[in-house]
Amino acid sequence: GENVEQHPSTLSVQEGDSAVIKCTYSDSASNYFPWYKQELGKGPQLIIDIRSNVGEKKDQRIAVTLNKTAKHFSLHITETQPEDSAVYFCATHNFNKFYFGSGTKLNVKP
Amino acid sequence: NAGVTQTPKFQVLKTGQSMTLQCAQDMNHEYMSWYRQDPGMGLRLIHYSVGAGITDQGEVPNGYNVSRSTTEDFPLRLLSAAPSQTSVYFCASSYSTEGAYGYTFGSGTRLTVV
Numbered sequence: 402g403e404n405v406e407q408h409p410s411t412l413s414v415q416e417g418d419s420a421v422i423k424c425t426y427s428d429s430a431s432n433y434f435p436w437y438k439q440e441l442g443k444g445p446q447l448i449i450d451i452r453s454n455v456g457e458k459k460d461q462r463i464a465v466t467l468n469k470t471a472k473h474f475s476l477h478i479t480e481t482q483p484e485d486s487a488v489y490f491c492a493t494h495n496f497n498k499f500y501f502g503s504g505t506k507l508n509v510k511p
Numbered sequence: 512n513a514g515v516t517q518t519p520k521f522q523v524l525k526t527g528q529s530m531t532l533q534c535a536q537d538m539n540h541e542y543m544s545w546y547r548q549d550p551g552m553g554l555r556l557i558h559y560s561v562g563a564g565i566t567d568q569g570e571v572p573n574g575y576n577v578s579r580s581t582t583e584d585f586p587l588r589l590l591s592a593a594p595s596q597t598s599v600y601f602c603a604s605s606y607s608t609e610g611a612y613g614y615t616f617g618s619g620t621r622l623t624v625v
Contacts, residue, residue, distance in 0.1 A: 499554075
């Protein structure tokens, strides 16, 4: 089955700095790569996604890049704000199933 | 439009007890699923359903049963709870039949088995 590895497990940045979270996966059949943000006590919420025929996607301060050859994808958050503090999960999807990374706890210091 | 609703929010069980975690969605989504979330392990798929009457196993199905008699409801049953099933459980649904797009999570059920 699929194996998704996510790094780093914790990330602390100063407000206004950029944050980058990276994921690798093993199954070349994976074709959809979403990122989720989970705030304390809540369920994960989709923040951005990318499909296998696209290399990069941007939505305001958030961007995702995908390298299918190397089987890795990354989340980039620019101009971080304290409200970006949360746990972020990457995921892959194939054959009716999602596989999640282990999560990155992002702390944005004011 | 409530989205995905999970009940209860918290539950404490004794080892060997049974219970059902409820999940309901009002978005007419065909695809529904259950995950457990444990510290440092992300979310792991327990069972999923691509439509009423159809269910299948995920990564960690042992100790859990599901059924899907309606489009709206997808209950998760623990027949004989064990301490290893202490976790936070999330239900999620999707408008795409293969379960990829528009994935919406409920707010979770925190289960403790003592």
